[in-house]
Structures are given as structure tokens and as C-alpha cells.
Amino acid sequence: MANIEKTHAFLLDQEDELAYFWQEFYVQPGTIYLDGNSLGLLSKCAEQSVYDLLNSWKELGIDGWTEGTNPWFTLSEQLGKQVAMLVGAREGEVVVTGSTTVNLHQLISTFYRPNAQKTKIVADELNFPSDIYALKSQLYLNGLDPQDHLIQVKSDNGVTLQEDAIIEAMTDEVALVLLPTVLYRSGQLLNIKKITQVAHERGIVIGWDACHSAGSVPHQFHEDGVDFAFWCNYKYLNGGPGSVASLFVHERHHGIIPGLAGWFSSEKSKQFDMSHDLTPAPDAGAFQIGTPHILSLAPLLGSFAILKEAGMERIRKKSLCLTRFLMDLVEQELSQYGFRIINPMNDEERGGHVALEHPEAIRICKALKADGIVPDYRAPNVVRLAPVALYTSFEDVWQAVQSLKKIMIDKKYQQFEGERGVVA
């Protein structure tokens, strides 16, 4: 590979159709933010939609539920339609509700139906802990021991999953599979279409945790026939800390009774009849439980609008170029400093971040942060760098790698403690 110079970064920035979105975001002066896969940044548009929502409360009081530009009573459905377009879903297949983990509980409560032959749940050993805790508690609620009924597919290298191993785990005893679309540490993107197809051939229900892909990788959840999916909206979707999450339920399952019902599961026109017999909404809306967190839905009005304008295809294209550029620079500039790239190299298997393994990862992250580069650390030894298409330039990537190189040359990381922060 030819030597990459700083001018390459300038050229790539000049050709970047999405460059102008940078002005839309609050990127703090003097910082390069590479942590949008943990918490996306605030946009001016999202900020405005929060102010607008506060105003509707101020001016309308109770009438805000049914009046104003974005009536609160149908806000979850309205936002569901917007985010549906970003994940290849049909209108009515997505609702913005709850939190990621609550939605997972809702979906497992609904779709996990163990019977005499099929009792097992397949997950993987690399998934985010919350997902595994939820699956185990769901098994306990069914009177089943996770020791026997939760199969966690093993990774043969500790960082990525092997498709064959996943497929092999889907035996006759399996009732449900839950997998991440993109693995949170290594950034591996699984083949959703293929794995979903195999699950269905074997009569297994399959759901996907899209926290690390929604807003970064385009999906075809409807086309791929995925049974259900869920994701948070505060990572690549920039909805703000604790913003309300999303869930997808394929059209063919609409009309079924939610495992965890509440009055917001109701068909809208019947909700205020106050009947004790639930008529569930005829779409994904049925999987809501109670009153939506309106203030935490508000930023999504702005942030989804930006994603829509940018378009998932363009976002993905730039994201892949950014991560490719970053990996090339890591190889060129940092090869003698002991970093190992653990994310998949080929585009079809790579999500939105680059993951670098290094024994000094924690101290390196602290040194980067002191230099105005915001990475994130995942114990015990991973530095994650997410160049987010909407607010990261190729020059930022160049700069970040130069800072990292200097930290390694000067051994600046040695000035920092090797203790992990509470949130890291």
C-alpha cells in the first residue's frame, strides 16, 4: 500500500457529501469525538425539538396529548414510522418505546414459547451483559435453569463469532435465538439475512439486538423476515442519554397479545374506553406498556430527521471509508507499538467502529482523552474508536492517529493510572 499522507485526508473530506452535517452537531472545540457508538452527540435539530416539546407542555398542558405539532398520544408511533425507514421496516412495524432492556424483556415474554420439544434459547458468549441477564431472568420466570436452557455460542478467538458455530447451535431443541447485529466490542457485523433464514428453516424464532448498528448500518428487517429486533436510540441515532428505545416486530406477527401488556398496548381508539379487556393495537404499537417518556422522545424528532436527510446508504458508505482509512493509518503509523486490530477487515462484516487491542488500553484511552480525542475503553484491553459519519472528518481520523502515535512514542500513557472509571 502506498504511503498515506495528510493530503489524502483533505481530498477525502473535499469529496465527502455528508461533510456539511458537521455544523449541525455540537462537537466541542478542540476535541475529536470518537465515542458516538456509546453516546451520540447533540445536534441543533434535536436541541430544537426538545425546546419545542417543552413549549407544547408550557402552552398546552393536558391538551398536548392531542394537540400541537406533534401530539404526545401518538408520538411513539410517529417516531416509529420515521425510524422504520432507517432499518428497512414497514410503517407500523416499529414503535419507539421503553428502553433497550425493557423492550428485550417484552419481546422475549412475547416470543419465547417453550414447549415439550423446544425449550432452549441460543445467544452468544460475547453479547452485552444486559441481554444475557434478561435472557436468564426470562428462563427463571419460566421455571427453567439457564445452565441447561441457555446456549451461549462460543467464539474461537474471543472477539468474533463464527457463523458455522451459530448455525450448529440451532438444534431441534431451540425455541428462540437472540443475537447482536454488530458485536459491541469487536464491531463484527453478522449476516442477519442468512442466519435468520436458517433459524426459520428450523422453526426457530429469531430476534436481533441492533444497538450497535441502527443509525450506522442499513438494515432490511422486513425483507430479511426478522421476527423481532430492538435497539437504543442514543448511540448512532443521537437521541441523547437515556432516550427512548425502539422495537421492531415483523408484520406477520401483528395481532398477537404482548407478553407484558399495559394500557398503551391498546388500540389507540379504544384506549380511553377504560375496558378491562385489552384490544391490542394492530401493529408494533401493541408492545408498548405504559405512558411514554415524552421528554426523552423529544430529541428523536430532530435526530431522526437528520438521519433521514443524510440517508442510511450514504452514512454507511462514508462510515466504511472512515473505518478503512483509520485501519490503514493504524497499520501505517502504529505497527511497532503493539496494537492489534480485532474488528473484521472486510466491509461486509464490519460495523461502525474500529477496535484496537492493547495491553495498556486503559491508560492509552486516558492519554487520548487528555489530548482531546474521545475514545472508549472496554475492559480489559480494547480501545474502541468510532468515526461517526455525520460528525467525523477524515482529517479528524488522521489527527487522532497522529495523537495516538505521539502518545506511544513519548510513552505519555505511563503518566496515567491503570484503573477503570465507573463508566467506561
Ligand SMILES: *Cc1c(COP(=O)(O)O)cnc(C)c1O
Ligand atoms: C447499549 C446496549 C444496550 C443498552 O441497554 P439499555 O437498556 O439501553 O441500557 C443493550 N445491548 C447492547 C448490545 C448495547 O450495545
